Amino acid sequence: MANISRVVFIAFCGALGYFISYRLGYNPAVGALLAAACALAIAGIELILVRRPARHVVAGLLGLAAGLVIANLLSYVASIVIRITAGARALLFMLTSLTLGYLGVVIAVRKGTDLFVAHPTVDGGKTPLAGGVKILDTSVIIDGRIADIAKAHFLEGVLVVPRFVLEELQYIADSADNLKRARGRRGLDILKKLQSQKHLSVRIEDVAMDETEKVDSKLVRMAQQRVASIITNDYNLNKVADLHGVTVLNINDLAKALKPVFLPGEEIEVRLIKRGKEAGQGVGYLEDGTMVVVDEGSTKLGGNVVSIVTSVLQTTAGRMIFAKLKG
Numbered sequence: 001m002a003n004i005s006r007v008v009f010i011a012f013c014g015a016l017g018y019f020i021s022y023r024l025g026y027n028p029a030v031g032a033l034l035a036a037a038c039a040l041a042i043a044g045i046e047l048i049l050v051r052r053p054a055r056h057v058v059a060g061l062l063g064l065a066a067g068l069v070i071a072n073l074l075s076y077v078a079s080i081v082i083r084i085t086a087g088a089r090a091l092l093f094m095l096t097s098l099t100l101g102y103l104g105v106v107i108a109v110r111k112g113t114d115l116f117v118a119h120p121t122v123d124g125g126k127t128p129l130a131g132g133v134k135i136l137d138t139s140v141i142i143d144g145r146i147a148d149i150a151k152a153h154f155l156e157g158v159l160v161v162p163r164f165v166l167e168e169l170q171y172i173a174d175s176a177d178n179l180k181r182a183r184g185r186r187g188l189d190i191l192k193k194l195q196s197q198k199h200l201s202v203r204i205e206d207v208a209m210d211e212t213e214k215v216d217s218k219l220v221r222m223a224q225q226r227v228a229s230i231i232t233n234d235y236n237l238n239k240v241a242d243l244h245g246v247t248v249l250n251i252n253d254l255a256k257a258l259k260p261v262f263l264p265g266e267e268i269e270v271r272l273i274k275r276g277k278e279a280g281q282g283v284g285y286l287e288d289g290t291m292v293v294v295d296e297g298s299t300k301l302g303g304n305v306v307s308i309v310t311s312v313l314q315t316t317a318g319r320m321i322f323a324k325l326k327g
Contacts, residue, residue: 011036012039014032014033014035014036014039015032016035017031017032017033017034017035017036018031018032018035020035059108060105060108062108063104063105063106063107063108064101064104064105064108065104066104066108067097067100067101067102067103067104067105068097068100068101068104070100070104071093071096071097071099071100071101072093072097074096074100075092075093075096075097078092079092132157132158132227132228132229133157133158133160133226133227133228133229134155134157134158134159134160134228134229134230134231134249135160135161135162135219135222135223135226135228135229135230135231136159136160136161136165136231136232137165137215137216137219137230137231137232137234137237138165138168138169138172138187138215139232139233139234139237140231140232140233140234140251141161141165141169141187141190141191142169142172142183142184142186142187142190143233143251144186144190145251145255146190146194146231146251147190147193147194149251149254150194150197150200151197153199155200157201158201158202158203159194159200159201159202159203159231160203160204160205160226160228161191161202161203161204161205162204162205162207162218162219162222163204163205163206163207164207164209164215164218165215165219166191166204168215169184169187169188169191170184170188171184172184172187173185173187173188207222209221209222216234216236216237216240217240219237219241220237220240220241220244220246223241223246223247224244224245224246229246229247229248229249230246230247230248230249231248231249231251232248232249232250232251233250233251233252235252238250255288258288259288259290259319260286260288260290262309262312262321263309263312264309264310264311264312265308265309266308266309267306267307267308267309267326268292268306268307268308268309268321268323269304269305269306269307270284270285270286270292270294270304270305270307270323271284271302271303271304271305272284272294272297272300272301272302272303272304272305273285273301273302274301275298275301276293276294276297276298279298280295280296280297280298281293281294281295281296281297281298282294282296282297282298282299282300282301282305283297284297284305286321290319290320290321291319291320291321292307292320292321292322292323293320293321293322293323294307294323294324294325295310295322295323295324295325296324296325297325300325305325305326306325306326307323307324307325307326308323308324308325308326309321309322309323310322310323310324
């Protein structure tokens with residue numbers, strides 16, 4: 001729809017230029033081409049500005065204004081100090097305006113946007129500090145653990161939910177599949193819980209992105225533009241963000257880091273629920289899902305036993321603890 005409106009605008013300007021040139025007695029074809037070229041340039045500038053963050057646009061306009069003011073002052077001083085003709089003065093003003101205006105925009109966008117960042121960064125703006133902006137993706141909202149982490153005050157700064165993520169949640173909540181619909185509604189409930197926590201700042205923001213672009217790509221590009229981190233539990237999004245130099249806070253990594261560490265010789269209490277692969281073994285699980293294999297525990301199935309850790313094995317599927325009955 002936006003592309004159609006731009007084409008209509010360019011065509012309208014061309015027709016208007018043709019009519020004005022015809023009425024003034026100039027070549028109407030040249031007038032139409034010039035008007036269409038100007039309209040095309042305006043549409044291109046609009047397309048570029050829409051895709052940029054608001055702080056970049058504001059910084060660029062301020063830089064342009066500062067550059068033009070300095071160019072005007074320099075031209076005025078030069079015309080007083082050096083006696084030049086009016087034509088040379090106009091040429092000098094045009095050159096200084098183009099040069100300083102361009103430099104003002106470039107410097108303001110690349111450096112001046114730090115003034116608009118609510119939270120400072122380290123490493124020249126590449127890595128956000130702990131209290132910076134964090135963008136939530138769909139998977140981590142549906143997962144739900146983010147609400148408990150936030151409730152425990154382990155999250156700081158601003159949590160941003162892009163509008164396209166909220167729309168994806170609503171689409172899942174309206175799905176005909178019962179499981180997907182339940183997951184989507186759960187995600188909406190989690191968002192409401194996050195917003196109800198007074199110590200958190202949760203914002204839903206509209207972001208101008210290409211509609212054909214995938215959600216993961218939008219999240220990565222948004223994080224790059226805002227010098228923000230992404231909170232997710234999506235393995236693929238984690239890898240893509242790492243490749244683009246975006247900081248990722250993975251809930252699954254946090255869960256792994258919080259698993260209790262047991263050393264050989266320590267006592268552990270577990271409820272045995274089934275037999276192990278080897279004869280006489282009993283198997284139980286800790287609250288975090290860690291499997292515990294107890295030698296000679298097959299006779300204690302259905303009850304809690306105190307055992308002594310003999311070894312700990314870390315596998316790709318998780319952590320396994322081997323133990324023997326105490327005494």
